[in-house]
Amino acid sequence: MDFEFSAEQVAIRDTIRELVQDRVAPRAAEIDEKSEYPKDIERLFADNGILGIPFPEEYGGISGSSVTICMGIEEIAKACASSSLILAVQALGSYPILVAGSEEQKKRLCPPLASGEKVAAYALSEPGSGSDAGAMTTHAKRYGDEYVLNGTKQFITHGSVAGTLVVFAHTGGEDHRGISAFVLERETSPWTVSKVEHKLGIRGSPTAQIVLEDVKVPAANRLGEEGAGFKLALAVLDRSRPGIGAQALGIAEGAFDYALNYVKERRQFGQPIASFQGIQFMLADIATQIEASRHLVYLAATKVDAKAPDLTKVAAMAKLFASDMAMRVTTDCVQLLGGYGYISDYPVERMMRDAKITQIYEGTNQIQRVVIARALLR
Amino acid sequence: MDLELEPDHAAFRAAVREIAQSVVQPFAAEVDRDQRFPREAIDAATRSGLMGVLIPREYGGAGLDALAFTICIEELAQACASTAVIVDVHTSVGTEPILLFGDEEQKRRWLPRLAQGELLGAFALSEPSSGSDAASLKSSARRDGDAYVLNGTKVFITNIGHAGLYIVFARTGADERAAGISAFIVPAETGGVRIGQVFHKMGLHGSPTGELVLEDVRVPAGNRLGAEGQGFTVAMRALDSGRIGISGQALGIAQAAVDETRATMRERGHDQGDDFTLAEMAARLESARLLAYHAAWLCSRGLPFTREASMSKLHCTDIAMQLAVDALQIAGEDGAISGSPFERHVRDAKALQIYEGSNQVQRVVIARELLRAG
Numbered sequence: 001m002d003f004e005f006s007a008e009q010v011a012i013r014d015t016i017r018e019l020v021q022d023r024v025a026p027r028a029a030e031i032d033e034k035s036e037y038p039k040d041i042e043r044l045f046a047d048n049g050i051l052g053i054p055f056p057e058e059y060g061g062i063s064g065s066s067v068t069i070c071m072g073i074e075e076i077a078k079a080c081a082s083s084s085l086i087l088a089v090q091a092l093g094s095y096p097i098l099v100a101g102s103e104e105q106k107k108r109l110c111p112p113l114a115s116g117e118k119v120a121a122y123a124l125s126e127p128g129s130g131s132d133a134g135a136m137t138t139h140a141k142r143y144g145d146e147y148v149l150n151g152t153k154q155f156i157t158h159g160s161v162a163g164t165l166v167v168f169a170h171t172g173g174e175d176h177r178g179i180s181a182f183v184l185e186r187e188t189s190p191w192t193v194s195k196v197e198h199k200l201g202i203r204g205s206p207t208a209q210i211v212l213e214d215v216k217v218p219a220a221n222r223l224g225e226e227g228a229g230f231k232l233a234l235a236v237l238d239r240s241r242p243g244i245g246a247q248a249l250g251i252a253e254g255a256f257d258y259a260l261n262y263v264k265e266r267r268q269f270g271q272p273i274a275s276f277q278g279i280q281f282m283l284a285d286i287a288t289q290i291e292a293s294r295h296l297v298y299l300a301a302t303k304v305d306a307k308a309p310d311l312t313k314v315a316a317m318a319k320l321f322a323s324d325m326a327m328r329v330t331t332d333c334v335q336l337l338g339g340y341g342y343i344s345d346y347p348v349e350r351m352m353r354d355a356k357i358t359q360i361y362e363g364t365n366q367i368q369r370v371v372i373a374r375a376l377l378r
Numbered sequence: 379m380d381l382e383l384e385p386d387h388a389a390f391r392a393a394v395r396e397i398a399q400s401v402v403q404p405f406a407a408e409v410d411r412d413q414r415f416p417r418e419a420i421d422a423a424t425r426s427g428l429m430g431v432l433i434p435r436e437y438g439g440a441g442l443d444a445l446a447f448t449i450c451i452e453e454l455a456q457a458c459a460s461t462a463v464i465v466d467v468h469t470s471v472g473t474e475p476i477l478l479f480g481d482e483e484q485k486r487r488w489l490p491r492l493a494q495g496e497l498l499g500a501f502a503l504s505e506p507s508s509g510s511d512a513a514s515l516k517s518s519a520r521r522d523g524d525a526y527v528l529n530g531t532k533v534f535i536t537n538i539g540h541a542g543l544y545i546v547f548a549r550t551g552a553d554e555r556a557a558g559i560s561a562f563i564v565p566a567e568t569g570g571v572r573i574g575q576v577f578h579k580m581g582l583h584g585s586p587t588g589e590l591v592l593e594d595v596r597v598p599a600g601n602r603l604g605a606e607g608q609g610f611t612v613a614m615r616a617l618d619s620g621r622i623g624i625s626g627q628a629l630g631i632a633q634a635a636v637d638e639t640r641a642t643m644r645e646r647g648h649d650q651g652d653d654f655t656l657a658e659m660a661a662r663l664e665s666a667r668l669l670a671y672h673a674a675w676l677c678s679r680g681l682p683f684t685r686e687a688s689m690s691k692l693h694c695t696d697i698a699m700q701l702a703v704d705a706l707q708i709a710g711e712d713g714a715i716s717g718s719p720f721e722r723h724v725r726d727a728k729a730l731q732i733y734e735g736s737n738q739v740q741r742v743v744i745a746r747e748l749l750r751a752g
Contacts, residue, residue: 130710155711198716200706200724268511278738327703334580334728338509338736339534342580342729343587349580349728356703356724360711366651 003295009068012053016075019048028080031204032350037161038204041083046116054091055098059110064098066239066304070246070297077250078257081354082204084250086119088243089158089205092362093120095236096166096181100224109164109183109221118163118186123153123210124233130155131367133168133233134176138212140169147171147182147222149215152194155361159208160193162186167212168233171226179229183221191215201353238312241362242300245318248326248358249293255333255351256286262337282336286329293322313375320368323358330355381668383449390446394453397426403457409584410460410722415540416584419461423454423495430493432469433477437489443678444619448626448670455630456637459726460584462630466623467536468492471616471734472499475545475561479604479612488543488563497542501620502532502564502590503613509534510739512547513556513610517592519548526550526562526602528595531574534733538588539573542566546592547613550606559609563601570595581725617734618684619677621691624734625670628694628727632663635698635705635723642709652708659701666694685747692740695730702727 005013023044031038045051053072055061063069069091077084090113097109112118129135138151149169159165165184172178184191195209224232260283263274273279300318303311330352334341341348359365383391401422409416423429431447433439440446447469455462473492476484491497508515517530528548535544544564551558564571574589604612636659643652673690676683702723706713713720731737 125711200714200716200721267507268509269514270511273510276738278741331699331703331728335731335736335738338732339504342732343577344579345577352728353580353725356706356721357711357714359707360714364710365707366649369651 005067005071009065009071012063012068013071013075015048016050016072019044019050020076020079024076024083025079028083029344029347029350031080031082033344035198035203037158037206038083038086039161041080042086042116042119042161045086050087051090051116051119052114053087054094055110055114059098059106060114061110062114066242066301067298070242070301073243073246074250074253074297077247078254080204081247081251081351082202084247085157085202085205088240088247089122090120091243092236092240093122093158093162093164093166095239096122096223096232097183099235099239100181100228100232105183105221105223113164119158119161120164120166121156121158121162122236123156123159123165123167125153125155127152127154127209131364134179134230136168136170136179138167138169140171140180140182140217142171142219145219147217147219149182149184149189149212149217151212153210153212155197156208156210157205157361159191159210160196160206165191165210166223168229173227176230177227179233180226181223181229181232182217183223184215184217185221189215189217189221200356201350202357237363238315239304241315241319241368242297242304244358244362245293245297245300245322248319248322248355249290249297251351251355251358252286252290252293252322252326252329255330255348256290258346258348259286259333259336262340279336282332286332289325289329293318293325296321310375313372316363316368316371316375319358319362320365320372323355323365326355326358327352387446387449390442391449391453393426394428394450397422397428398453398457402454402461406458406460406584407717407719407722409458410581411583411717413578413583415586416458416461416464419454419458420464420495420498423461423465428454428465429468429495433473433489433493437485437493439489439493443674444622445671445674445678448622448629448674451623451626452630452633455627456634457630458584459627459631459723460582462627463582463585463729464498464537464540466620466627467501468499470620470623471501472537472541472543472545474619475501475603475612475616476563478615479561479608483600484563484603491542498537498540500535500537500541500544501616502535502544502546504534505531506533510736512613513559514554515547515549515559517546517548519550519560519562521550521599522596524599525596526599528562528564528570528592528597530592532590532592534577534587535590536585536587536733538576538586538590540586544571544590545603545612545616546590547609548592550609553607556610557607559613560606561603561609561612562597563603564592564595564597568595568597580728581722582729618687620734621687621740622670622674622677622683624730625666625673625687625690625694628691628698628730629663629667629670631723631727631730632659632666632694632698632701634719635701636660636663638719639705639708655704655708659704662697663701666690666697669693685744688735688740688743688747691734692737692744695727695737698727699731
């Protein structure tokens with residue numbers, strides 16, 4: 001057992017922490033208020049190698065380890081959940097290539113992502129297929145050495161800003177066994193953005209509806225065999241779920257850091273409110289929940305890195321547990337600030353709004369429970 | 379024992395529901411989105427006599443009891459939580475201090491206008507450095523002949539900018555705690571009354587909240603409510619029944635969350651996980667409603683109800699928060715899109731755990747009542 005990060009990971013974390021404090025944290029409130037994708041933060045991450053974390057060195061990256069990815073997401077999410085998705089979705093959109101791509105595809109498609117020249121996105125959900133991914137209607141028809149894609153994808157994080165989009169579509173049969181995966185590059189296979197949603201939280205992270213109308217994709221950009229797409233989609237989600245757990249963890253930690261300082265400074269009845277036992281018990285419960293979640297998230301990340309046989313179950317547990325924790329903890333942190341917690345002059349109401357989505361996306365927490373129960377009863 | 383509503387209360391509920399669903403609800407999403415005062419809803423409430431529910435008929439009100447008031451706020455909140463809190467604050471903490479502590483002249487002068495919605499009431503107790511510790515407030519009221527001169531800054535004032543009068547608490551005596559506080563009726567148009575920052579909030583976007591700045595505000599001595607030094611008692615008594623109103627608001631949000639969840643599940647299909655969540659939501663809501671109605675019933679009968687009002691506020695608002703989050707979880711990503719009632723309920727519900735005494739203060743009150751000797 002070893003609960004510590006490697007020296008290399010600590011160095012990466014410290015770099016990120018410093019960048020986040022200096023450059024991301026001061027922008028977080030504005031990003032939320034304007035519901036604006038922070039292109040400047042994307043560039044900052046690209047220039048400092050952060051977008052290369054999801055990739056091994058042979059494909060132009062600096063790590064490829066899930067533990068390192070989670071560490072990065074957690075650090076960024078402490079200050080700005082929207083910005084943490086720039087790294088999280090870079091990983092999500094790249095996993096299909098790293099997991100199922102041929103050597104040629106990895107060598108060709110990864111370096112521009114690892115350098116941050118392009119950002120990636122992952123298009124699985126559709127208006128009529130959320131938790132039931134097999135019910136998707138997007139289809140890809142083969143003509144010679146290319147496919148033509150048609151369909152609509154829904155709730156695609158960064159679908160409007162990505163340069164590389166992994167799309168799942170039917171190439172045969174109507175059930176999940178007929179689904180294949182494709183890599184669309186915007187210059188050669190342009191997609192249309194039909195809507196960008198206004199949301200409760202993570203307002204700086206655009207969630208797009210994407211329309212594919214006769215979009216041509218080279219057959220060389222199909223990932224794996226025809227029909228192997230659904231299995232790939234699930235394998236990718238297994239690998240990315242610890243990252244959502246890490247995001248939830250970071251949001252909770254950011255809110256708690258703020259609230260902890262606040263209760264030490266806010267005075268009522270002639271003393272800091274932190275001196276009241278009712279407040280102290282809340283602090284103890286929050287810190288304990290955060291600690292428990294952190295270990296589960298990093299356990300799941302090490303399982304991903306080790307390709308452990310129970311990674312599906314543990315990744316689902318980490319995502320479920322950490323996101324439920326983040327919702328409770330951020331709600332309590334607003335409570336600790338009282339009326340000030342409820343107004344946008346203070347960051348914790350944003351963190352509470354941001355936390356909610358972690359219970360929903362990359363598989364709702366109901367789906368995580370289904371996955372866990374299935375693994376237990378197998 | 380009979381836990382059913384009396385026919386009068388049931389009929390009143392049906393009447394409020396009709397207004398809430400036909401006039402208030404259609405504006406709820408827009409009021410939230412545009413962060414604007416729900417003028418149409420408040421006008422409808424005014425026309426229907428809902429601004430004077432608790433005011434006796436002799437002063438132009440409906441003369442109904444605390445249970446009717448709870449039902450009124452519950453029905454309004456089911457349609458629009460912002461509208462509900464505007465009416466709630468007006469009716470309870472904005473009006474009841476006059477009803478309970480005003481002299482005959484004050485009642486004749488102010489209550490009819492409040493009852494008819496000509497004036498919107500508001501309650502100005504909290505200050506930047508005195509929230510839960512209300513007795514430490516710093517605003518001052520200096521006696522000057524037959525008037526008082528008020529100075530200070532009040533914060534988190536619901537109905538700010540729209541209120542016609544504010545019930546203001548300020549220090550008149552040397553005592554630095556509760557015994558030095560007095561209550562005043564301060565008409566909004568009085569010289570020196572100024573609106574400070576209006577807050578941008580997570581939810582309740584239709585209900586303006588902000589700072590009330592008092593700069594040498596001169597009010598006649600006849601505007602003092604009760605005796606000098608009685609102000610803290612006035613505030614605490616007003617908050618006791620205010621908490622019943624907030625419980626009603628919580629019930630309305632929770633009921634809306636349950637109803638919208640049922641509709642979503644019927645439309646989309648459901649598995650056992652959703653079924654269990656819905657069942658638990660409904661059971662919790664029932665428990666909360668009975669707690670609130672019991673507190674209102676005690677209040678209506680003139681029995682002590684401080685502990686029950688605090689329990690009701692604590693339990694109902696915690697449940698409203700939980701149910702709003704559970705409902706959004708069942709709705710999924712569609713529910714998190716702006717304009718969806720699911721995400722609005724989550725944002726709105728959070729305020730209820732904080733205002734009219736944070737839920738930490740409710741626990742302090744409940745424990746104090748439980749541990750009192752005798």
